[in-house]
Amino acid sequence: MRRGIAGAAMGAVAAVVLAGCAVGGAAGNGELDASQVSTTITDEPVTLTISYVNDPPTESLVEAFEEKYPNVTVETTLIPFGDYIKSINRSMASDNPPDIAQFNGGAMRSLIPAGLVYNLDPYSEAYGWDKTIPSSTVETYTTDVSTGAKQLNTGGLYAVPGGLSVLGVFYNTDLLAQAGVEEVPTTLAEFEQTLQAVQDAGTTPFSLSGLEVGGFQLWQALTEVLGPVDDYKDWVYGAPDATIETAAAKDAAQKIIDWTEAGYIPSNANAVSDSDALANFAQGKAAFLLTGNWNTSALMESMGDGVGFFVLPGVEADAAPVAPGSSVAFSISSKTKHPDVAAAFLDFISSADAAQLEVDGGYMPVNTETEVQAAGVNAQVVASFADVIAGDGIVTFPGIAAPGMISQLQPGVQGLISGHVTPEAFVKSLQEEWSSFHD
Structure with missing residues (x-):
C-alpha cells in the first residue's frame, strides 16, 4: 500500500506480547560495527x-x-x-x-x-x-x-x-473565568483548590475516561509529581528489584479516590470512553481534561481560543516539570x-x-x-513540552512495564473510582503482574 494514512490518534503506548507468535532468525544478527x-x-x-x-x-x-x-x-x-x-x-x-x-x-x-x-x-x-x-x-x-x-x-x-x-491538562478558559480562576495553578494544592472553585461554580471539574486509558494516565501523572520519578522509571523499565508499591503510587491512587468522593471526577467515569471524555470537554461539560497533544488539533477546531494547556504541577512550585509522554x-x-x-x-x-x-x-x-511555529493552545503545548524536555522530564506510559500490565491498570483504576479497590490492593496487583514477567 502506497503511503497508507492512519486516522487513529496516538493513545497509551501499550504492548501485549502475543502468546504462540514465534519469531525466527538467529540471535546476534542485529549487531553492526x-x-x-x-x-x-x-x-x-x-x-x-x-x-x-x-x-x-x-x-x-x-x-x-x-x-x-x-x-x-x-x-x-x-x-x-x-x-x-x-x-x-x-x-x-x-x-x-x-x-x-x-x-x-x-x-x-x-x-x-x-x-x-x-x-x-x-x-x-x-x-x-x-x-x-x-x-x-x-x-x-x-x-x-x-x-x-x-x-x-x-x-x-x-x-x-x-x-x-506530552500529556497534560487542557482547560476551558470560559469555565475557569466563571469560577473566578485567574491564574494557572503552579502547585498540586492550587490545582485542587481550582477543582473545588469550579465545582462551587456549578461545573463538573474533570472529564475523565475510566473505561479506557484516561484513568490510569491520571494515576501516572499524579505518581510522577507526588514522589521521586526515578522510582517509577525503574519500575516501568524493569530494573532489578524495582517496585511500584511506593508511597507516591499509593498516594496517587488515593487522590483518585478522594477526587471521586469530592465530585471532581464524575461518578459515571467508568462508563466513559476516551472519545466521550474528549467530546464532553469540548462541549463545555467539564472544565478540565487530562490528555495528550495528539488531541490538540481537535480541541482547537472545536473550542478555538477557549482552551488552554498546562502540565500537571508538582507539590512545590519550583519542582522540575515532569509529564507522561x-x-x-x-x-x-x-x-x-x-x-x-x-x-x-x-x-x-x-x-x-x-x-x-x-x-x-x-x-x-x-x-x-x-524553533517551530505554533498558534493558539498548540503554542502552549509546545512551550510546556520544551520546559519538560529541558529537564529530561518526559516519562513513558506504564503499559510497557509488563505485557499484561494494561489488564491490571484499567480495572484497577476503575476499582479506585468505584471505591471497591484500595490503593494498597491496586499497586500490589501491578507489582504482581510486573514480577510475573521480570522475576
Missing part, C-alpha cells in the same frame, strides 16, 4: 519500505525525505493497531521484511533477542543522535539483548523517534538491503528539517532545539 555504516548514501535508485501503525506525519515526512533524496522511493504500509504485533512479528521474520518498522514494545521484546532488528549504536555515533535527540525520549528504545530485552533504558539503541508526545519510533530490519538509506531516514525524522512537519502533524518535534 562502525566499519559497516556510512552517513553517505547511494545515488542509485532505491525503494525503501516502511510498516507502521500510528500516524505521526508519516506522509509529509516521507515526501520531504524523497525531496531531499530524489533517488529514494518510500513505500509505506499501514497495519491496523489490533493486528500490529502479530503482523510485524511475522513480516520481520519473513524473507522479505520491511526495511523499517514502527517500534512496538511487545513485538520488539521478541524481535530484538532474535536479531531481527539492528542495534543502532553505530549509526547513533555516526550521526550524533546522542546530541540531537533528548535522552529521555529514547530510554524506552534501549535494551540489553542479554536480558532478553526485558529491561529497558540499558544497552543498545533499537529505535529512533519520529514524533514525540512517549513517541512514535522506528527500527531497522537486520535483513534490509539498504541499511544506510534506512538510517538516513531515521536521521531525517529526528532532524531540524522535520521539526515543523511533526508539529503540523500534531506531534512534538524530535529535534527540540529547532
Whole structure:
C-alpha cells in the first residue's frame, strides 16, 4: 500500500506480547560495527519500505525525505493497531521484511533477542543522535539483548523517534473565568483548590475516561509529581528489584479516590470512553481534561481560543516539570538491503528539517532545539513540552512495564473510582503482574 494514512490518534503506548507468535532468525544478527555504516548514501535508485501503525506525519515526512533524496522511493504500509504485533512479528521474520518498522514494545521484546532488528549504536555515533535527540525520549528504545530485552533504558539503541508526545491538562478558559480562576495553578494544592472553585461554580471539574486509558494516565501523572520519578522509571523499565508499591503510587491512587468522593471526577467515569471524555470537554461539560497533544488539533477546531494547556504541577512550585509522554519510533530490519538509506531516514525524522512537519502533524518535534511555529493552545503545548524536555522530564506510559500490565491498570483504576479497590490492593496487583514477567 502506497503511503497508507492512519486516522487513529496516538493513545497509551501499550504492548501485549502475543502468546504462540514465534519469531525466527538467529540471535546476534542485529549487531553492526562502525566499519559497516556510512552517513553517505547511494545515488542509485532505491525503494525503501516502511510498516507502521500510528500516524505521526508519516506522509509529509516521507515526501520531504524523497525531496531531499530524489533517488529514494518510500513505500509505506499501514497495519491496523489490533493486528500490529502479530503482523510485524511475522513480516520481520519473513524473507522479505520491511526495511523499517514502527517500534512496538511487545513485538520488539521478541524481535530484538532474535536479531531481527539492528542495534543502532553505530549509526547513533555516526550521526550524533546522542546530541540531537533528548535522552529521555529514547530510554524506552534501549535494551540489553542479554536480558532478553526485558529491561529497558540499558544497552543498545533499537529505535529512533519520529514524533514525540506530552500529556497534560487542557482547560476551558470560559469555565475557569466563571469560577473566578485567574491564574494557572503552579502547585498540586492550587490545582485542587481550582477543582473545588469550579465545582462551587456549578461545573463538573474533570472529564475523565475510566473505561479506557484516561484513568490510569491520571494515576501516572499524579505518581510522577507526588514522589521521586526515578522510582517509577525503574519500575516501568524493569530494573532489578524495582517496585511500584511506593508511597507516591499509593498516594496517587488515593487522590483518585478522594477526587471521586469530592465530585471532581464524575461518578459515571467508568462508563466513559476516551472519545466521550474528549467530546464532553469540548462541549463545555467539564472544565478540565487530562490528555495528550495528539488531541490538540481537535480541541482547537472545536473550542478555538477557549482552551488552554498546562502540565500537571508538582507539590512545590519550583519542582522540575515532569509529564507522561512517549513517541512514535522506528527500527531497522537486520535483513534490509539498504541499511544506510534506512538510517538516513531515521536521521531525517529526528532532524531540524522535520521539526515543523511533526508539529503540523500534531506531534512534538524530535529535534527540540529547532524553533517551530505554533498558534493558539498548540503554542502552549509546545512551550510546556520544551520546559519538560529541558529537564529530561518526559516519562513513558506504564503499559510497557509488563505485557499484561494494561489488564491490571484499567480495572484497577476503575476499582479506585468505584471505591471497591484500595490503593494498597491496586499497586500490589501491578507489582504482581510486573514480577510475573521480570522475576
